[in-house]
Amino acid sequence: MSMKTREDILVVLTPGFPASESDTTCLPSQQLLVRAINRNFPGTRIVIFSLEYPLHRQPYTWYGNKVYPFNTWAKSKWYKMRVWVAVWKALRELQRSCHVLGIFSWWCGQTALIGKWFGKRSGIPHFIWILGQDARKGNRYVRWIRPRPEELVTISHFLAEEFYKNYNVWPAHTISNAIDTNLFDPCPAERDIDVLGVGSLIPLKRYDLFITAVEQLARSFPHLKAVICGKGPEMIKWQETIDRLGLHDHISLVGELPHKEVLRLMQRAKVLLHPSSYEGYSTVCLEALYAGAFVCSFCHPGIGWVRHWHVAENMEEMIGQVRQVLEDPVRTHDPVLLHSMDECAREVMSLYIKPANIRYYDAIAAEYDSLLRKDDANRAVRQAVADRFVKTVPKGWVLDFGGGTGLDMEWLTANGYNVIFCEPSAGMRQQAIEWYNRSDHRERVVFLEDEHADFTDWAHHKPFEQEVDAVLSNFAVMNSIRDIHLLFSSLSRVIKSHGHVFALVLDGGRRKSRLSDLYSEWRSLTRRRPSEIAIQYHQYRQSVFLHRVKMIKRAAANWFELYEIEPFEEMGFSLLHFVRKGLPNGHLQSVL
Missing domain, CATH: 3.40.50.2000 (Glycogen Phosphorylase B;)
Structure with a gap:
């Protein structure tokens, strides 16, 4: 395998693939997806490793995409294991010569077994597409793959339920099957x-x-x-x-x-x-x-x-x-379109090109709560924010923005608030949903799905109908966002004119943590752009943007007034309290 340029590559691992461009009956939906990705993302090339079919091992080109067949159909398990090693070596060679965006394994089987562990070892994002029979009971590969919710993609809610019923893992993503009109x-x-x-x-x-x-x-x-x-x-x-x-x-x-x-x-x-x-x-x-x-x-x-x-x-x-x-003499036969293949292609690629911070939180989701609870100061901060919020905000609708695993949702619902839960990380959101399913306040929470949890698109597509009474952005959510001007613009579209925004942000306090220690190196700098530091978790990287309060106030000024700053100096945070502008003169004090 020889590829000279460092181009963007999406690797597909599949049991089978069309033997030629004229073979339209082999996995028609999947081959149409490949062509839709080619059409919508011309800067990304797809390389297909097909383990069982075609029944030869001669590489070929299919509509500009390189296909490497390995012909393990009806072969012994020892032969298949040798092929797995060959696939691993081919992936490693591909990684050396190209920029591999990610690995997409079709079916939760031998392809996913290879993709999961190569991706984990190499730091390459990997997702498993559950397509049907692999969700049924008796899939022996699941125990070896040990899939996490955030790396599983299904084509329907039915398959997600089936996989959860059989393997106690609820896939975090659904990308519906589609057609090419x-x-x-x-x-x-x-x-x-x-x-x-x-x-x-x-x-x-x-x-x-x-x-x-x-x-x-x-x-x-x-x-x-x-x-x-x-x-x-x-x-x-x-x-x-x-x-x-x-x-x-x-x-x-x-x-x-x-x-x-x-x-x-x-x-x-x-x-x-x-x-x-x-x-x-x-x-x-x-x-x-x-x-x-x-x-x-x-x-x-x-x-x-x-x-x-x-x-x-x-x-x-x-x-x-x-x-x-x-x-029926008056029946009509007009077309009904549920999902287009171009839409499906964009959703698949969004798994790999979404912000690195979201991938970071997807990876850390299962451990996030335990990591926070190791430090008693975190509990103290959360309680202080809760006390201040409950004292200020009357009962109503609250947007839990960047709600993580739902730790704030617990006290919000317990205090009678209705919650719209917005968390772009599917892994973190799944942890919150699991808590919600065990809670006694299930009628009080609405979860925003992937397409509605992206605040950068709220100017074009409002994520929900009602306006909220308050926004809670706890535990440095704002520090995960570079463009806070766009953030405040988006929040202004979903909050009432007298609404409150509480944002806990990192500051220059002396809390003994990696974040504040690194931040202290930048305290004295005066820049119009935020300083950026990186946090690594295994192969995943999180960017933390250190916004100065003056910078945050300026970004919010068109829509919000900064009413109060409450420092938690020993903990390395400040709690910022904003109020939405547009109130009658003199009314601001009365609502506070």
């Missing part, structure tokens, strides 16, 4: 396929139920036309069943078709019947919806009600749903 032709004028089935002909897909449904529906619709598209070990069995039941005029087995041909069949179909017993978040169903077909399935999409998607509890209900669609 560019692949669809204009819809034909006529839909001449009444019922369509798409998928591998294996027991999991339960095409016996498909055939049973068609048999019953044909009694009411004598000209019913059904098509099954796919191949697998049960193909001969189902053809014999169709012939035995005399359904050859109603059901056609067309075998495996190129992906574009499958989409065209969907655009001709009235109903996609999907009787599978287990699905993570079926690409077939998403494609059928956009093709204008109705979907009838047993597996719920997991995102609430979806137009044109019917979920049945049993076979009788499913047949009734299909019958209702076919009998």
Whole structure:
């Protein structure tokens, strides 16, 4: 493997990958994701290590992306272990010659085992994409991978629940399966396929139920036309069943078709019947919806009600749903788009290009509380902030900004506040959610998800509807942010005109900690930009920005008045109390 330039590389570890650009039936959703990343992030190249398929070991190029196959399909475990070593060596060589943004392991299996430990040893961000069967009970790799919540990504809430049920780890990220709308032709004028089935002909897909449904529906619709598209070990069995039941005029087995041909069949179909017993978040169903077909399935999409998607509890209900669609004279077949592949690509890349501070807190999340509690001074500071806050702020809505693992959420809810919890680190937020699930105040907390927890986007997308009465930014959250002018601008959009902001920031006190010791070296400097220091945790780096109070006051001046500074000199902090401007003259004192 020879790569001369230090370019940005995303490594994909996968069991299989298309053998050529014409192989559109092998993992169609995953190959479309790769192309979407290429399209949306042209400065990043993808290198794919495919462990089992194709069935050769000759590297090749697929739409400009280098693919290294290792052909371990049906090989002995000793052969596979030798291949694992070869993959490790190839990753190490790649790391020497390129800037590896991260490793993306598809499925929580042997690929994730290699990716997890190479990433940990090499300091490279690694994420595992749980895609379906790997969430079920009996995945022997999970015990060796020992995945943390913050490195797990699922394609649906259902899979997150399944993985948690079986392995007691709740994946912190969800990136939904998606489709590429560019692949669809204009819809034909006529839909001449009444019922369509798409998928591998294996027991999991339960095409016996498909055939049973068609048999019953044909009694009411004598000209019913059904098509099954796919191949697998049960193909001969189902053809014999169709012939035995005399359904050859109603059901056609067309075998495996190129992906574009499958989409065209969907655009001709009235109903996609999907009787599978287990699905993570079926690409077939998403494609059928956009093709204008109705979907009838047993597996719920997991995102609430979806137009044109019917979920049945049993076979009788499913047949009734299909019958209702076919009998509806005013039904429409307009496309329904749930998730685009470009959107999916951006969410995947955000895992690797998000700020280093968020990755730092993702990594430290499980140990964060225990590290804080080692120092009694931290408890004293938190209690002092709580006392001051409760004394000043009446009951109402509080934005817990940078809420971490939820340590402030405990006393906020206990004192009757309703909390909007904003924490951009998925690992830290998951720790807070676990506390919340055990608490007695569950109705008082709203958690902002990843896309709403990024304050830099609040000018374009308001994260929640109501305005809060106060903002709490505890334990040097502000010192993790370089652009505090943008921070105050964003906070001004979500707080009432008389609202309070309490921010605990690092100062020049003499607290004996690494932060304050380093900060003291910068105390005497007068700069318009904050000083920056770095804190290392394993391979993760946190940047700490040392804003002087004068600098903070100036950044907030357009929207907030700095009302009070309460120093905790022995602890190395200062508590800043701001009040939102825009109040009538003389009213400021009365609300304080």
